[in-house]
Amino acid sequence: MTxxxxxxxxxxxxxxxxxxxxxxGTIQAVEGVSLEIRKGEIFSLLGPSGCGKxxxxxxxxxxxxxxxGRIILDGRDITDLPPNKRRINTIFQSYALFPHxxxxxxxxxxxxxxxxxxxEIEAEVEKMLHxxxxxxxxxxxxxxxxxxxxxxxxxxxALINKPSVLLLDEPLAALDxxxxxxMLIELDLIHDEVGLTFLYVTHDQGEAMSLxxxxxxxxxxxxxxxxxxxxxxxxxxxxxxxxxIGDTNFLEGEVVDIQDGEYSRLRIEGxxxxxxxxxxxxxxxxxxxxxxxxxxxxxxRDRPEESRLRNILPAKVEDVIYLGSMTKxxxxxxxxxxxxxxxxxxxxxxxxxxxxxxEVWIWWHGxxxxxxxxxRERDESLIAxxxxxxxxxxxxxxxx
Amino acid sequence: MRTEIRSKLREVLMTSPSFxxxxxxxxxxxxxxxxxxxxxxxxxxxxxxxxxLDNLERLADPLYLDVVxxxxxxxxxxxxxxxxxxxxxxxxxxxxSRKWRGICLMLIVIPFWTNFLIxxxxxxxxxxxxxxxxxxxxxxxxxxxxxPLLYNPAAVILVSVYTFLPFTILPIYAAAxxxxxxLLEAARDLGARPWRAFRTVFLPGIxxxxxxxxxxxxxxxxxxxxxxxLVGGPNGEMxxxxxxxxxxxxxxxxxxxxxSVVLILAxxxxxxxxxxxxxKKEKPEAILR
Numbered sequence: 001m002t003x004x005x006x007x008x009x010x011x012x013x014x015x016x017x018x019x020x021x022x023x024x025g026t027i028q029a030v031e032g033v034s035l036e037i038r039k040g041e042i043f044s045l046l047g048p049s050g051c052g053k054x055x056x057x058x059x060x061x062x063x064x065x066x067x068x069g070r071i072i073l074d075g076r077d078i079t080d081l082p083p084n085k086r087r088i089n090t091i092f093q094s095y096a097l098f099p100h101x102x103x104x105x106x107x108x109x110x111x112x113x114x115x116x117x118x119x120e121i122e123a124e125v126e127k128m129l130h131x132x133x134x135x136x137x138x139x140x141x142x143x144x145x146x147x148x149x150x151x152x153x154x155x156x157x158a159l160i161n162k163p164s165v166l167l168l169d170e171p172l173a174a175l176d177x178x179x180x181x182x183m184l185i186e187l188d189l190i191h192d193e194v195g196l197t198f199l200y201v202t203h204d205q206g207e208a209m210s211l212x213x214x215x216x217x218x219x220x221x222x223x224x225x226x227x228x229x230x231x232x233x234x235x236x237x238x239x240x241x242x243x244x245i246g247d248t249n250f251l252e253g254e255v256v257d258i259q260d261g262e263y264s265r266l267r268i269e270g271x272x273x274x275x276x277x278x279x280x281x282x283x284x285x286x287x288x289x290x291x292x293x294x295x296x297x298x299x300x301r302d303r304p305e306e307s308r309l310r311n312i313l314p315a316k317v318e319d320v321i322y323l324g325s326m327t328k329x330x331x332x333x334x335x336x337x338x339x340x341x342x343x344x345x346x347x348x349x350x351x352x353x354x355x356x357x358x359e360v361w362i363w364w365h366g367x368x369x370x371x372x373x374x375x376r377e378r379d380e381s382l383i384a385x386x387x388x389x390x391x392x393x394x395x396x397x398x399x400x
Numbered sequence: 401m402r403t404e405i406r407s408k409l410r411e412v413l414m415t416s417p418s419f420x421x422x423x424x425x426x427x428x429x430x431x432x433x434x435x436x437x438x439x440x441x442x443x444x445x446x447x448x449x450x451x452x453l454d455n456l457e458r459l460a461d462p463l464y465l466d467v468v469x470x471x472x473x474x475x476x477x478x479x480x481x482x483x484x485x486x487x488x489x490x491x492x493x494x495x496x497s498r499k500w501r502g503i504c505l506m507l508i509v510i511p512f513w514t515n516f517l518i519x520x521x522x523x524x525x526x527x528x529x530x531x532x533x534x535x536x537x538x539x540x541x542x543x544x545x546x547x548p549l550l551y552n553p554a555a556v557i558l559v560s561v562y563t564f565l566p567f568t569i570l571p572i573y574a575a576a577x578x579x580x581x582x583l584l585e586a587a588r589d590l591g592a593r594p595w596r597a598f599r600t601v602f603l604p605g606i607x608x609x610x611x612x613x614x615x616x617x618x619x620x621x622x623x624x625x626x627x628x629x630l631v632g633g634p635n636g637e638m639x640x641x642x643x644x645x646x647x648x649x650x651x652x653x654x655x656x657x658x659x660s661v662v663l664i665l666a667x668x669x670x671x672x673x674x675x676x677x678x679x680k681k682e683k684p685e686a687i688l689r
Contacts, residue, residue: 061585061589062588062589063585063588063589082588083585083588083589084588084589084590084591084592084593088589089589089590090585090586090589092582092585092586094580094582096580096582096583096585096586097586098583098586098587098601098604099583099605100604100605100607109587109590109592109600110590110591113587113590113591113592113596114591157590158589158590161590161591
């Protein structure tokens with residue numbers, strides 16, 4: 001995945017957004033966004049619909065003009081260039097294949113427009129057809145192709161112009177799950193083969209995680225965090241990133257003291273004191289927000305061994321959701337609802353399974369609770385929790 | 401087997417009313433026109449006995465050839481002007497906001513509230529040597545005091561374009577409305593300048609609308625009668641006028657029939673070509689399906 005063949009990347013970005021703002025009517029689509037995308041990497045813009053990610057892509061393609069800010073490609077200011085003058089090509093969400101042209105003519109379009117000699121066009125088109133494995137479909141019209149085939153034609157049509165950057169606007173959104181997984185691998189292979197810079201827009205965190213070298217998480221026209229998939233997942237800076245990427249538990253607390261300089265003890269309402277890794281300059285008395293990933297929370301019937309950095313809490317199971325490879329448990333401890341994920345493994349078969357209303361123990365390591373830099377209450381709504389207070393409804397009492 | 405026969409029978413029964421209607425009111429009269437064209441005229445304004453080719457031979461008269469040629473080029477030019485105005489208008493209509501689209505469509509349709517004949521008369525007043533258009537043009541130095549605006553082919557074309565333009569805008573707008581404008585962005589993205597993208601992606605995309613518009617203006621303008629009669633003068637006469645003269649002035653029905661045959665063939669020709677083009681486009685898909 002690393003573009004080692006392209007030589008050392010120049011300092012700074014290959015494609016740079018500098019302080020970009022764009023407004024549509026009363027909607028501020030993008031607000032003061034700066035990004036540096038390195039040469040040869042797959043960079044994803046990830047966010048919910050309406051977060052401004054597609055606007056960023058359209059700005060890069062030249063379909064929209066920013067109200068403020070500059071766009072730099074390979075050291076050249078391209079902000080005022082029309083789309084046809086930019087060495088950037090786009091793969092549209094709906095593919096936008098020309099319906100009146102065959103697959104071959106669609107792919108050849110860019111070179112024909114550039115008035116390349118006929119023999120060169122033919123050779124290049126054959127090469128592209130081969131790359132996307134569409135040689136035997138070359139004479140068909142787009143409406144005779146399946147979704148995955150259209151997708152491949154769109155890729156070939158964009159790549160034939162040898163762009164510096166390839167923009168992908170939710171290219172897999174229209175495909176079903178299995179095809180999406182296959183196309184994802186194919187995109188990765190194509191990226192390795194052509195060594196281009198990819199700017200990939202998606203709302204699907206799974207796609208972004210598995211494909212990207214780096215991800216920028218966007219929300220309401222701003223960048224929340226930029227980093228590698230692991231950084232984004234393991235060290236989310238804001239409650240939005242923590243809740244949008246994967247799943248999480250939020251806990252609000254206050255720092256009691258700092259131990260060994262690295263760990264803090266937190267007071268959280270309704271819970272015993274919690275140990276937490278503290279790499280930030282947070283002092284006793286400060287309030288903090290913790291994010292704990294569900295798969296980091298262990299659950300069992302037996303009380304685990306005590307350890308200095310282990311937070312162990314008694315809890316009661318409120319909901320059990322079977323997910324195939326895993327089971328998700330919603331448990332209540334004190335006033336808090338916590339979700340815990342448990343991978344299914346053979347070893348557990350001998351054990352009595354954990355059921356609804358069971359009294360259990362949950363625990364997590366102090367390193368796995370992550371302090372957020374910014375917390376907003378509305379991000380709680382991103383966590384899909386089952387309805388509360390199941391125990392109080394009369395039907396449930398009957399079942400018990 | 402029996403169900404097959406029954407379904408066939410039902411098909412025949414279902415289509416027979418419209419088939420009879422077309423046969424009685426369209427095919428039969430057309431056949432009469434063709435038949436009358438092959439009959440001699442009688443001095444009382446009726447149709448004589450026997451069969452003759454005289455009427456068709458008389459069409460070789462240079463006078464008629466002139467009129468046929470004029471009919472063709474006036475209609476052709478009218479069609480060309482209408483289409484080249486309607487395409488950009490249809491494009492803009494499909495792209496403007498819903499509110500403006502409603503207003504513009506309204507403006508296009510409103511003239512139909514006035515009778516066609518009255519609107520042509522209005523043009524006669526406008527283009528009159530003492531009329532407002534003439535005065536403005538002379539005032540601007542764009543026309544000399546002696547330049548005639550009325551009673552020439554140009555006046556026929558102007559009024560024809562005015563009359564048929566809505567009929568070309570509407571089908572083109574309908575096609576443009578269904579057009580996926582992201583295709584234009586895709587073309588621009590691949591390096592095409594605006595005009596090239598328009599020509600290679602938008603125009604093929606609205607092909608059906610263009611074809612409909614073409615037939616909507618070409619066919620009625622080939623058969624045009626009132627417009628050249630009112631604003632054409634002797635130099636702007638078209639086939640329709642000649643047919644009317646043969647019927648009302650000369651009372652020579654067979655010769656009028658012969659002229660009508662020419663007109664019908666002239667109208668059929670573009671239709672057949674259009675149908676053929678559509679078939680050719682459709683065929684490869686039809687085979688694969």
